[in-house]
Each structure stands twice: as structure tokens, then as C-alpha cells.
Amino acid sequence: MDGEEQATEGLHFVGKKDQLIEEKRSFRTLEGRDILIIHQQGAFYALDSYCYHAGGALQNGDIEDIDGKTCIICPKHKYKICLANGESLYKATDPTQDPPAPRWYSKGVKQRTHMVTETNGDVYVKLSYNPGWVESDFYQGEKGKVERAKA
Numbered sequence: 001m002d003g004e005e006q007a008t009e010g011l012h013f014v015g016k017k018d019q020l021i022e023e024k025r026s027f028r029t030l031e032g033r034d035i036l037i038i039h040q041q042g043a044f045y046a047l048d049s050y051c052y053h054a055g056g057a058l059q060n061g062d063i064e065d066i067d068g069k070t071c072i073i074c075p076k077h078k079y080k081i082c083l084a085n086g087e088s089l090y091k092a093t094d095p096t097q098d099p100p101a102p103r104w105y106s107k108g109v110k111q112r113t114h115m116v117t118e119t120n121g122d123v124y125v126k127l128s129y130n131p132g133w134v135e136s137d138f139y140q141g142e143k144g145k146v147e148r149a150k151a
């Protein structure tokens with residue numbers, strides 16, 4: 001894709017819609033950042049490709065619906081990451097509830113997600129650098145490691 005990559009006002013052409021749907025999961029390097037583009041149940045998602053926890057390869061993770069959210073399960077330690085916003089979910093039991101019942105909780109946004117748009121069958125990704133530091137930045141080269149040291 002390197003030769004075909006185009007950047008227009010931060011938009012990177014990442015492929016034709018039909019091609020990306022067929023691939024289901026596509027890997028692109030944009031602005032030096034490794035991005036995973038996923039087509040799931042009619043929607044496109046883009047997120048940092050290495051898990052925020054310890055750099056697991058998210059492209060090999062299963063996708064499940066968890067508490068009404070579409071999540072990828074990291075193959076390394078099974079952390080659950082929402083595709084839409086990078087939130088990490090975990091299940092726990094609140095001992096103050098009677099009877100105690102397990103439910104899903106959020107750790108907050110841990111994985112950086114990016115904006116995907118489609119125009120006339122062409123799909124574009126615009127990288128998001130907001131909010132500031134997100135834990136998955138650590139696995140995006142030297143720049144991420146420097147930013148983490150400042151946080």
C-alpha cells in the first residue's frame with residue numbers, strides 16, 4: 001500500500017471498500033503508525049494494531065459482542081478492547097450487591113482509535129492524536145516511548 005498511500009488534509013486512502021470488506025482485517029502503516037482496519041457487521045473501525053497491555057497482535061484476536069459493545073479480544077492475555085472507542089472492559093463482581101453478580105466495568109480508553117470515512121467506494125483513515133497520551137502509544141515506535149516518559 002506504500003505507493004498508493006495518499007494524504008489529503010490528514011486523510012489517508014487505505015483501500016477500496018470492497019477490498020477491505022473482503023479482507024475483513026487490513027494492516028496499514030500511516031504516518032509511521034501501525035494501524036489495523038477492521039470491517040465488522042457493516043461498519044469500519046481503525047485502531048492501533050498493538051495491544052496497549054503488552055503489544056499483542058490485535059489482528060489475530062477474536063471479535064465478540066460484550067455488554068452491547070463490539071470488542072476485539074487480544075490473543076495474548078485476552079484483554080477486551082472496544083473497537084469504536086478503544087475502551088478496555090473487564091468483568092468483576094461487586095461485593096456490595098446482594099446477591100453479588102459479575103458485571104462488566106470499563107478501565108477507560110486504553111487503545112487509540114482512528115476515524116474511518118468512505119467516499120464513492122474509497123476508504124480513508126484520519127489518525128487521531130486526541131486525547132493526549134493513550135497507553136497503546138507506547139507500542140508505536142520511539143515517539144510513543146518518549147511521550148510515555150513525559151506522562
Ligand code: FES
Nearest residue numbers: 051054056074077
Ligand atoms: Fe494484549 Fe496482554 S498484550 S492482553
